[in-house]
Amino acid sequence: MEVIIIISIDHRSAKPICYQVRDEFKKLILTKAVRNGEKLPSVRELASSLAINPNTIQRAYRELENEGMISSAPGRGVFAVWNEGHAQRQIETHFSELTEIIRELATLDMTGEKILARLSEIIEREVKMHD
Amino acid sequence: MEVIIIISIDHRSAKPICYQVRDEFKKLILTKAVRNGEKLPSVRELASSLAINPNTIQRAYRELENEGMISSAPGRGVFAVWNEGHAQRQIETHFSELTEIIRELATLDMTGEKILARLSEIIEREVKMHD
DNA sequence: TAATCGTATTATCACAGTTAATACAGTAGA
């Protein structure tokens, strides 16, 4: 079964293309949009369809492999690796980022009550409740 | 009255020095650690004490002036400008960042309840309540 | 066996950040 994977890159972004590609696939894998063992586009095919250099794709894939997000082998291709730990680690990273920003807000004279009130609104609006 | 302003830069950081300097001063001004009208170190003096090139300081100051965070004049020096709008805009920027990360958490199968519970703990621990 | 796969290497280019060396005009203090 061959699944078509579509990612998009922004040539005007300050974020380097190789990291855009890496993060797009990371997101697809962490959210299970691409399932464990599923085949990813080949280096040359993806480079061709995105009109960017194969070396740039290779670099993105190399980083993903180093992080354990994919598994690749010559002649066979590149395959997604799903790992419970990856998702959990990503969640903790995000909470660290949230903590950092909340600290910043505190230095800007925002009280805990105000911050929590705004966050409640945001979650109510952006996130579905009750699982 | 002359106030000594101490900022630190990290030469190993991926963040360019000029932006480190810019953001350090921005933070000092937004948190009122440096008050409105207060004199900032001269380009050459700061460059000397941080052991970096004057042009790099100049660039940081130029950006701060473009953002209205400082006011500078040849022969006189550089002075902090405090503006209520600046702080408010910074707060809104931070809430936009928070929103973005919360959306990411939602895609990672976190429910609104779980996110809010963790955020309550973080705020309790990191931010003083009751103003 | 031919085509496709990942992988590696080398070279070249573009761009951003940094440093360096000056230069000039405005301001403040002695």
Next chain:
DNA sequence: TCTACTGTATTAACTGTGATAATACGATTA
């Protein structure tokens, strides 16, 4: 008024990173 300091501008050179290009090699699959 002179001197020293201010911000500001300009030009050149160097550096590291990201991207492209052109190959090459071994493994795998149909």
